[in-house]
Amino acid sequence: xxxxxxxxxxxxxxxxxxxxxxxxxxxxxxxxxxxxxxxxxxxxxxxxxxxxxxxxxxxxxxxxxxxxxxxxxxxxxxxxxxxxxxxxxxxxxxxxxxxxxxxxxxxxxxxxxxxxxxxxxxxxxxxxxxxxxxxxxxxxxxxxxxxxxxxxxxxxxxxxxxxxxxxxxxxxxxxxxxxxxxxxxxxxxxxxxxxxxxxxxxxxxxxxxxxxxxxxxxxxxxxxxxxxxxxxxxxxxxxxxx
Amino acid sequence: xxxxxxxxxxxxxxxxxxxxxxxxxxxxxxxxxxxxxxxxxxxxxxxxxxxxxxxxxxxxxxxxxxxxxxxxxxxxxxxxxxxxxxxxxxxxxxxxxxxxxxxxxxxxxxxxxxxxxxxxxxxxxxxxxxxxxxxxxxxxxxxxxxxxxxxxxxxxxxxxxxxxxxxxxxxxxxxxxxxxxxxxxxxxxxxxxxxxxxxxxxxxxxxxxxxxxxxxxxxxxxxxxxxxxxxxxxxxxxxxxxxxxxxxxxxxxxxxxxxxxxxxxxxxxxxxxxxxxxxxxxxxxxxxxxxxxx
Amino acid sequence: xxxxxxxxxxxxxxxxxxxxxxxxxxxxxxxxxxxxxxxxxxxxxxxxxxxxxxxxxxxxxxxxxxxxxxxxxxxxxxxxxxxxxxxxxxxxxxxxxxxxxxxxxxxxxxxxxxxxxxxxxxxxxxxxxxxxxxxxxxxxxxxxxxxxxxxxxxxxxxxxxxxxxxxxxxxxxxxxxxxxxxxxxxxxxxxxxxxxxxxxxxxxx
Numbered sequence: 019x020x021x022x023x024x025x026x027x028x029x030x031x032x033x034x035x036x037x038x039x040x041x042x043x044x045x046x047x048x049x050x051x052x053x054x055x056x057x058x059x060x061x062x063x064x065x066x067x068x069x070x071x072x073x074x075x076x077x078x079x080x081x082x083x084x085x086x087x088x089x090x091x092x093x094x095x096x097x098x099x100x101x102x103x104x105x106x107x108x109x110x111x112x113x114x115x116x117x118x119x120x121x122x123x124x125x126x127x128x129x130x131x132x133x134x135x136x137x138x139x140x141x142x143x144x145x146x147x148x149x150x151x152x153x154x155x156x157x158x159x160x161x162x163x164x165x166x167x168x169x170x171x172x173x174x175x176x177x178x179x180x181x182x183x184x185x186x187x188x189x190x191x192x193x194x195x196x197x198x199x200x201x202x203x204x205x206x207x208x209x210x211x212x213x214x215x216x217x218x219x220x221x222x223x224x225x226x227x228x229x230x231x232x233x234x235x236x237x238x239x240x241x242x243x244x245x246x247x248x249x250x251x252x253x254x255x256x257x258x259x260x
Numbered sequence: 261x262x263x264x265x266x267x268x269x270x271x272x273x274x275x276x277x278x279x280x281x282x283x284x285x286x287x288x289x290x291x292x293x294x295x296x297x298x299x300x301x302x303x304x305x306x307x308x309x310x311x312x313x314x315x316x317x318x319x320x321x322x323x324x325x326x327x328x329x330x331x332x333x334x335x336x337x338x339x340x341x342x343x344x345x346x347x348x349x350x351x352x353x354x355x356x357x358x359x360x361x362x363x364x365x366x367x368x369x370x371x372x373x374x375x376x377x378x379x380x381x382x383x384x385x386x387x388x389x390x391x392x393x394x395x396x397x398x399x400x401x402x403x404x405x406x407x408x409x410x411x412x413x414x415x416x417x418x419x420x421x422x423x424x425x426x427x428x429x430x431x432x433x434x435x436x437x438x439x440x441x442x443x444x445x446x447x448x449x450x451x452x453x454x455x456x457x458x459x460x461x462x463x464x465x466x467x468x469x470x471x472x473x474x475x476x477x478x479x480x481x482x483x484x485x486x487x488x489x490x491x492x493x494x495x496x497x498x499x500x501x502x503x504x505x506x507x508x509x510x511x512x513x514x515x516x517x518x519x520x521x522x523x524x525x526x527x528x529x530x531x532x533x534x535x536x537x538x539x540x541x542x543x544x545x546x547x548x549x550x551x552x553x554x
Numbered sequence: 555x556x557x558x559x560x561x562x563x564x565x566x567x568x569x570x571x572x573x574x575x576x577x578x579x580x581x582x583x584x585x586x587x588x589x590x591x592x593x594x595x596x597x598x599x600x601x602x603x604x605x606x607x608x609x610x611x612x613x614x615x616x617x618x619x620x621x622x623x624x625x626x627x628x629x630x631x632x633x634x635x636x637x638x639x640x641x642x643x644x645x646x647x648x649x650x651x652x653x654x655x656x657x658x659x660x661x662x663x664x665x666x667x668x669x670x671x672x673x674x675x676x677x678x679x680x681x682x683x684x685x686x687x688x689x690x691x692x693x694x695x696x697x698x699x700x701x702x703x704x705x706x707x708x709x710x711x712x713x714x715x716x717x718x719x720x721x722x723x724x725x726x727x728x729x730x731x732x733x734x735x736x737x738x739x740x741x742x743x744x745x746x747x748x749x750x751x752x753x754x755x756x757x758x759x
Contacts, residue, residue, distance in 0.1 A: 095670030105665025109683050119669050327726040351726045424724035448630045451709035453615055461623040463630040
């Protein structure tokens with residue numbers, strides 16, 4: 019059973035199709051990158067996965083069950099979520115931000131503590147002074163690392179990324195991409211990753227899905243994608259040569 | 261908040277008056293305090309002056325209370341305004357209340373002339389003293405006609421009164437000393453405008469109102485006669501600055517036209533036109549002058 | 555100060571504080587939940603803010619007159635004053651609660667929802683702490699204004715420092731007016747300073 023399955027998903031609002039006839043599956047160990055221009059519907063597709071948006075036609079299944087059947091809060095807590103604006107709570111310390119979901123899930127205090135330390139180590143913010151800092155005292159790259167750590171905290175099987183590295187400088191972005199690969203390579207996690215950066219898509223994805231005008235144009239491995247011949251894919255690939 | 265404004269206004273007025281300068285061609289400034297009867301009288305005087313003297317009249321009606329009106333006439337911010345002998349005697353001159361109407365007027369006149377250079381013209385014919393009012397059905401059931409009758413009521417009264425009545429020696433104190441009414445509690449002090457409503461809705465069962473209140477004629481209420489003369493006279497006269505009288509020839513004669521033209525019941529009816537029928541004071545004033553052939 | 559006034563200053567100041575404290579407690583208990591409700595029910599926005607707006611423009615004497623015959627909340631005395639003052643204080647509190655919560659960074663709220671916070675958790679753990687300073691600013695404005703407005707309570711037997719002002723105006727006695735106005739101004743300044751201090755400490759990290 020795939021971890022996530024989109025079955026002929028459509029999203030129509032105010033007479034306009036944001037998504038139409040989108041179908042794909044995502045299995046453990048996979049990183050599927052949703053590539054597309056702004057307005058292509060990729061973020062909507064992402065938000066459908068954890069039940070922040072529901073399809074107006076078709077179904078999104080998570081662990082074999084439609085998102086509409088899930089308890090909305092249970093579903094979201096099983097899925098890690100990272101967005102470009104990070105969305106760290108400004109009034110929480112780094113440790114409190116990271117420990118949020120485990121705490122909501124009712125973990126014991128020492129367990130939360132241990133998990134937070136583990137994650138801080140993993141994202142390279144292991145030195146103790148970071149624990150008690152507030153988000154505004156961090157650099158953009160550090161903030162985004164904390165955002166990733168927060169998404170990983172309850173050890174979810176599925177992670178969603180909404181252009182998480184888009185606002186970072188190229189060097190930091192590169193570092194975080196490396197870290198992303200390290201985090202996802204040998205785990206049993208599955209990731210759904212939204213970006214408009216074809217380089218990033220080819221670097222991080224085990225498969226790349228190209229969305230154009232709400233429709234899925236191509237789903238391919240990075241190698242296959244480089245040889246794709248559809249209009250949008252060629253347009254994106256042309257960007258690589260600049 | 262209104263009171264804050266009043267205080268602010270008072271300060272502003274005190275500051276302003278230092279700079280204003282009398283001037284021969286200046287408009288006549290007619291003042292009044294901020295309740296219906298005063299505004300009506302102010303309006304009547306103003307229109308009368310416009311008709312007879314053909315001069316510009318500036319209305320400064322609605323001054324916030326005796327204190328403000330008095331300060332305004334002293335400083336020349338207004339030239340004249342209607343005032344009550346009893347108020348002038350006790351509130352302005354700080355003298356003990358007295359009962360004889362002629363003597364009170366004479367004392368107020370001479371003191372104002374000596375201390376303020378303000379003249380009191382002959383009374384208009386109104387005596388707006390305090391009036392103790394009860395609900396009509398209660399008065400009939402208990403056979404109450406006077407305050408002496410009310411004093412015999414054994415289970416006592418709940419009194420509603422304005423702050424002026426509560427504070428003044430010729431108000432609550434005079435009532436208590438003369439009649440020894442039994443009160444259930446300390447008087448409920450409130451704004452004059454709310455007294456009749458409080459009486460009607462049974463929040464209080466006696467109120468200290470004014471003899472010329474317009475609604476007295478219309479509501480089912482009973483004015484208890486002041487049979488043992490607790491309350492001093494409150495005759496209305498126009499108080500005018502002496503320098504204004506000198507500056508404008510004929511002003512005195514025209515103002516004296518109004519003396520004796522009024523009665524308490526006439527004033528009650530005029531007040532009712534404004535308070536009860538919600539007509540503009542200027543319109544009611546014009547009608548009165550026409551009816552008097554002026 | 556004149557001895558006759560000194561006797562009353564403490565009592566009337568106490569009465570004044572009771573008027574302000576009770577009406578503010580009522581306004582906060584009603585206004586903050588109402589403001590929260592507005593962030594949840596867009597349809598109520600125009601209606602509720604409109605009501606609070608209109609309530610603020612009713613002249614106090616008219617409101618008192620209207621409340622006299624109404625049982626439980628009306629009559630002659632402090633109760634009517636507290637009801638009226640609470641009504642006047644409602645607008646800044648409702649508005650600031652709404653604006654404070656609506657102004658919390660959308661990305662923060664979105665990630666809170668995506669983390670699997672319930673609406674109650676979102677409100678208590680994220681929105682209220684981040685909006686606290688704005689909400690408190692509304693309470694501060696309302697309190698300072700109410701301290702001044704409460705002097706009108708004397709118009710309907712509600713007591714408080716307004717009694718001095720009403721008496722002073724009625725009996726042409728400026729010492730008495732000042733005996734009411736000065737303590738009221740001092741109270742307002744103290745409240746403003748004290749609340750300002752708390753407000754700064756509430757600043758979201």
